[in-house]
Amino acid sequence: MNGMLEILGGKGMIDQAGIRMAQGESIAGERIAGVNDNMMKSHYHNYYEIYYLEDGERYHMMQDDMYDMKPGELILFSPYIMHRSYGENDMPFKRIVLYFESSEVASKELLDALDENNGMYRPDAATRQKLHRMLEELIRQYENPSDFYKSYRRTLLNMFLFTMLMHTRRREPEQMEETGRTTQIVSYIHSHYQEDITLEQLAQKFYVSQFYLCREFKRYTNSTVVQYVNVTRVMNAQRKLMETDKTITEISRETGFSNLTHFNRVFKSVTGTTPSGYRKHHQNMQCL
Structure with missing residues (x-):
């Protein structure tokens, strides 16, 4: 059963990370570059999602909030949070997406903090570099897994989450x-x-x-x-x-x-x- 539900479908790129989650992975990530790849309908997952924008500009609708996303910003969705992503016509973009199950999160305290802090984050330059490096390393673990890659990626994931929550403030949604x-x-x-x-x-x-x-x-x-x-x-x-x-x-x-x-x-x-x-x-x- 697919972990992602899209309302009546919609045009968009193939979500390979979502496919891996549906096949039983507990952490999955990927980098994709695209243009005019928009989610026409809101959808939700039964797992967490981190969306990091590397290049371009995107709009995110999360429940009843709207965000205008710029490069270096990221957004957190807990399970069962309805959302969709779209952009201006012919606007190229590049993003990293990371999905993970609650079982991979280190503690209940951290899980509660994630659920209480859904939304968009704008890290400072130093924090952004740290978060970006950790995301890239998580993706590399799928391409060239190390001997202890499951434990390693879980450690990386939790370091990423702690860094995001401790050193980055949430942005307010747009007033449209x-x-x-x-x-x-x-x-x-x-x-x-x-x-x-x-x-x-x-x-x-x-x-x-x-x-x-x-x-x-x-x-x-x-x-x-x-x-x-x-x-x-x-x-x-x-x-x-x-x-x-x-x-x-x-x-x-x-x-x-x-x-x-x-x-x-x-x-x-x-x-x-x-x-x-x-x-x-x-x-x-x-x-x-």
């Missing part, structure tokens, strides 16, 4: 006036996905017509409101399936689905498997 209302709607969905959410209700709450809401939401997220609500609910259901012993019926109810049949149908349409199949797969992976 033209997307302000849609940002508020996205934020509302993430906070109220457990409740009944309809187009009529959202239009009334945010003082817009249903037509305007649908048009602007689609332009900003490249997803319909219904699609976005469903994926947000499924994303939270996946976490509950992995992290709790609650029944599928309980999880269905807690994530805003009207009945179990509807939950099963939407879950499978989004993930490609049933809730019970997803939980069984996760349990089997834990035993490996």
Whole structure:
């Protein structure tokens, strides 16, 4: 089962590191150069992601925040954080991406710090050089693995994370006036996905017509409101399936689905498997 879920797919480069994670790796990274390789839809992973921009300029949408990324900056996504990356037409870029499972993180203290500090970082020149060298070394370990490469890459990963969190401050997201209302709607969905959410209700709450809401939401997220609500609910259901012993019926109810049949149908349409199949797969992976 692929660790990355993309909402309805989208144009973009082949994610070899993501493929390796889906095949059972716990740490995977790669460097890619491209142009006009944009994620048309938001997606999320069940593992962590570090995205380091070496050259060019990129925009990142993370949940309901927008970032304008410059070379030498990096962004952290925890599991189940919806995000997408895109750039201006014909703008070449080069980036390093690093994925890793929570099991590779040295301590609960560090895990908690990562989850509390999602977002973009702008390191100073000295820290940037350190972080960049560690990322390059992690990539080299796949091309020419050393005798102790699994332990070595885990050590490198944790040194990278400690350095990033201890010596780099997070950037504030961009304030983009033209997307302000849609940002508020996205934020509302993430906070109220457990409740009944309809187009009529959202239009009334945010003082817009249903037509305007649908048009602007689609332009900003490249997803319909219904699609976005469903994926947000499924994303939270996946976490509950992995992290709790609650029944599928309980999880269905807690994530805003009207009945179990509807939950099963939407879950499978989004993930490609049933809730019970997803939980069984996760349990089997834990035993490996």
